[in-house]
Amino acid sequence: MENTAPILSIKGYGKTYGEGKRAADNVSLTVERGDIFGFIGHNGAGKSTTIRAVVGVLDFTEGEILIDGHSVKNDPMACKRITAYIPDNPDLYDNLTGIQYLNFIADVFGIGASEREASFRKYADMFEITESLGDLIGSYSHGMKQKVALVSALIHKPKLMVLDEPFVGLDPKAAFTLKEIMHEMCKEGSAVFFSTHVLDVAEKLCNKVAIIKKGRIIASGTMEELTEGRSLEEVFLEGVDEK
Amino acid sequence: MKSKSPVLLKALLLSTSLFNKYKYCKDKKKKGKIAGGCIAYFFLYAMLVFYAFATCVGYGRLGIIETVPGICALTISLLSFLFTFFKTNGYLFNFKEYDMLMALPFSPSTVAACKFSYMYIKSLPMYLVISLSVMAGYGMYAKPGFMTYPLWILLSLFVPVIPMLIAAFIGFLITKVSAGFKLKKLVQTILTFVFVIFCFSLRFMIEGIFRNDKVEDVLTAAAEGIDKACGIYLPAGWFTAAVTKSSLSDSLLLVGISLVLFELVFLIVGKNYRQINSALSSHDASGDYHMTSQKAGSVVNAVAFKEFRRMMGSTNYLVNVGMGVILAAIFGIVVLIFGFENVIQKVTQNAPLDGEMLIPAIPFIIYFFIGMMSTAACSPSLEGKNYWIVQSLPIDKKVLYRGKMLFNMYLTLPFSVFSTLCLCISAHVSPVGTVLALVLGIALCAFSTAWGCVCGIRFIKLEWENEIEVIKQGKATMIYMFPNMFINMGLIVLMVVLGKMLDHNLLTAGMILIVTLLAALSYLRAMSLAKKS
Numbered sequence: 061m062e063n064t065a066p067i068l069s070i071k072g073y074g075k076t077y078g079e080g081k082r083a084a085d086n087v088s089l090t091v092e093r094g095d096i097f098g099f100i101g102h103n104g105a106g107k108s109t110t111i112r113a114v115v116g117v118l119d120f121t122e123g124e125i126l127i128d129g130h131s132v133k134n135d136p137m138a139c140k141r142i143t144a145y146i147p148d149n150p151d152l153y154d155n156l157t158g159i160q161y162l163n164f165i166a167d168v169f170g171i172g173a174s175e176r177e178a179s180f181r182k183y184a185d186m187f188e189i190t191e192s193l194g195d196l197i198g199s200y201s202h203g204m205k206q207k208v209a210l211v212s213a214l215i216h217k218p219k220l221m222v223l224d225e226p227f228v229g230l231d232p233k234a235a236f237t238l239k240e241i242m243h244e245m246c247k248e249g250s251a252v253f254f255s256t257h258v259l260d261v262a263e264k265l266c267n268k269v270a271i272i273k274k275g276r277i278i279a280s281g282t283m284e285e286l287t288e289g290r291s292l293e294e295v296f297l298e299g300v301d302e303k
Numbered sequence: 304m305k306s307k308s309p310v311l312l313k314a315l316l317l318s319t320s321l322f323n324k325y326k327y328c329k330d331k332k333k334k335g336k337i338a339g340g341c342i343a344y345f346f347l348y349a350m351l352v353f354y355a356f357a358t359c360v361g362y363g364r365l366g367i368i369e370t371v372p373g374i375c376a377l378t379i380s381l382l383s384f385l386f387t388f389f390k391t392n393g394y395l396f397n398f399k400e401y402d403m404l405m406a407l408p409f410s411p412s413t414v415a416a417c418k419f420s421y422m423y424i425k426s427l428p429m430y431l432v433i434s435l436s437v438m439a440g441y442g443m444y445a446k447p448g449f450m451t452y453p454l455w456i457l458l459s460l461f462v463p464v465i466p467m468l469i470a471a472f473i474g475f476l477i478t479k480v481s482a483g484f485k486l487k488k489l490v491q492t493i494l495t496f497v498f499v500i501f502c503f504s505l506r507f508m509i510e511g512i513f514r515n516d517k518v519e520d521v522l523t524a525a526a527e528g529i530d531k532a533c534g535i536y537l538p539a540g541w542f543t544a545a546v547t548k549s550s551l552s553d554s555l556l557l558v559g560i561s562l563v564l565f566e567l568v569f570l571i572v573g574k575n576y577r578q579i580n581s582a583l584s585s586h587d588a589s590g591d592y593h594m595t596s597q598k599a600g601s602v603v604n605a606v607a608f609k610e611f612r613r614m615m616g617s618t619n620y621l622v623n624v625g626m627g628v629i630l631a632a633i634f635g636i637v638v639l640i641f642g643f644e645n646v647i648q649k650v651t652q653n654a655p656l657d658g659e660m661l662i663p664a665i666p667f668i669i670y671f672f673i674g675m676m677s678t679a680a681c682s683p684s685l686e687g688k689n690y691w692i693v694q695s696l697p698i699d700k701k702v703l704y705r706g707k708m709l710f711n712m713y714l715t716l717p718f719s720v721f722s723t724l725c726l727c728i729s730a731h732v733s734p735v736g737t738v739l740a741l742v743l744g745i746a747l748c749a750f751s752t753a754w755g756c757v758c759g760i761r762f763i764k765l766e767w768e769n770e771i772e773v774i775k776q777g778k779a780t781m782i783y784m785f786p787n788m789f790i791n792m793g794l795i796v797l798m799v800v801l802g803k804m805l806d807h808n809l810l811t812a813g814m815i816l817i818v819t820l821l822a823a824l825s826y827l828r829a830m831s832l833a834k835k836s
Contacts, residue, residue, distance in 0.1 A: 153400070155323060
């Protein structure tokens with residue numbers, strides 16, 4: 061039977077740091093298959109805290125996060141098998157070559173030799189890094205590292221791709237390629253959930269958006285519902301400036 | 304997911320493999336450095352082989368070769384325990400690729416177990432070099448049966464496992480407790496200090512237990528001491544029984560308990576892994592700062608303050624550079640309470656030394672602790688990926704390194720003065736002698752700072768995965784620490800010998816001149832290296 065559960069469902073998620081500082085407060089949102097979901101907010105608004113909890117990196121006690129119907133808290137392995145995550149500043153192993161790193165990730169996901177080769181070729185060519193894959197990651201620029209991280213995230217065909225500020229550091233062509241890949245993934249029934257500060261990108265790329273301010277979702281919905289003819293920038297600034 | 308462990312372990316090993324780096328590195332200068340590092344390792348291992356073998360020859364000639372397997376097991380156990388304990392925070396917890404690994408389909412216990420196995424495999428060559436050298440020496444003198452050799456080789460792989468697991472588990476408990484506090488790093492540092500100081504005291508407590516026996520013969524005493532230690536620390540006893548009596552049951556006990564303990568430890572650690580790492584990676588931010596009046600300061604002081612914040616932000620850094628000064632202060636207080644003479648008798652195990660003889664060596668005794676580590680030796684490398692900040696700022700490199708040196712002086716000087724004063728008061732040193740001892744202590748701090756800075760700049764390593772690589776295992780730290788420590792021990796002896804022939808004040812004054820000259824030369828060298836860097 062086909063799974064009809066949303067690909068990502070966050071229900072009442074909350075996270076408190078130290079002596080009562082609320083980094084996330086009753087965050088709830090739903091990402092359906094085929095969605096490109098933009099998560100926007102100021103610096104320190106709680107975007108990364110939420111994203112890290114979604115991908116099972118950050119422990120949390122309040123609320124529930126489900127990926128394709130599996131609980132991140134109770135069944136993290138099932139969630140991770142169908143998710144790909146790229147942090148804002150990917151820390152890869154500097155002393156591995158690009159191809160060694162990709163093979164490591166492919167081994168983790170149990171991808172066969174011919175399948176992985178085809179994926180490596182496809183995505184490395186798209187991001188124009190094939191020629192550099194034999195070099196040590198330590199010798200790569202920030203953008204190159206990000207491209208390797210992106211290729212590694214795509215090779216296991218994730219149902220949900222979670223990205224934290226994916227366009228920072230990418231050259232214009234790579235940014236365009238990534239947007240194309242996002243569209244392609246969504247056409248095939250996967251979903252993308254990403255945080256960004258670049259409102260123009262979010263407006264053009266996403267079909268759904270949530271705005272987070274001081275750990276609380278202040279607006280969420282389809283782009284049309286949210287903007288009602290105005291620009292996303294206007295909606296965002298109006299929302300975050302409200303006391 | 305257990306089947307994924309080899310995949311992760313392989314990636315972890317490959318990511319720090321010098322061979323892999325050499326093979327794919329295109330920079331000839333870097334390749335040369337890697338080759339140089341390998342040669343340095345070769346010499347280090349050659350020294351270990353020589354030392355371990357020479358020890359066996361000594362024991363063989365003294366006719367107590369039967370104690371050698373026990374000594375071997377105890378030495379490896381102690382080394383593996385200490386090395387693992389100091390590496391737990393940084394390798395097992397709070398490592399930088401935590402997010403990347405935990406987002407992959409690995410269970411927390413798999414990640415923790417692989418990280419532990421990585422530590423084990425990386426340190427195994429050192430333990431094997433010691434063990435197999437001792438085995439060769441033991442074979443030469445004890446002429447054991449054939450079965451001893453395969454058993455020795457096999458069990459050498461397991462001897463470090465239990466102490467490493469115990470150290471990792473204690474590290475885990477400390478991290479777990481401190482993760483519950485707002486000031487996690489401070490609590491973690493304090494608990495680590497307390498545990499290390501407890502371990503130091505334990506040495507004297509255990510020694511006290513052995514002393515109760517009235518054994519007249521020194522050699523018999525040593526042999527019985529090792530037997531007792533093997534009786535207290537059972538795995539060493541199992542190893543000894545296995546290799547000397549070819550005991551299968553003892554071999555199975557060592558292997559079996561190691562494996563069971565491994566499973567048990569990582570079952571417990573795995574259950575708490577995400578919670579602890581989440582707590583460690585979360586930073587409490589009050590967000591309620593209000594702009595107040597600010598103060599302008601000198602660049603050198605600004606760099607020194609930056610170094611202070613860097614130290615306070617890292618448990619590993621704080622424990623490593625703070626251990627010496629804290630121990631110096633504790634030693635000073637202990638001497639003040641129990642008396643110089645009594646403490647010296649206890650530490651030197653009733654050697655024919657009296658307090659008077661050791662008075663000229665007081666500044667060097669204190670320097671043994673104070674000079675253990677110099678922040679200036681590892682702080683250049685600790686800049687790591689942040690090096691661009693100081694590189695892009697309009698700071699002369701000389702000023703930058705002066706700031707780093709100033710911080711080491713701020714850190715060591717008060718402790719040196721305090722501890723030297725405590726010892727001088729307790730030993731009833733004359734006022735002139737006390738002043739001279741204080742000045743010599745200050746000169747030694749200056750030397751430690753400048754020499755540390757020379758090593759730090761000369762062997763700077765900005766590319767590292769984990770700060771432990773530069774704090775504990777960096778070339779700069781090693782080259783600063785070991786000659787400094789051994790020469791200082793020699794100087795303590797020299798001061799005692801010269802103190803019998805010369806006036807103490809004259810001797811100390813002479814030393815002040817020599818140490819000041821060495822400090823000045825080191826400072827000039829550091830400045831010259833800074834200019835070139």
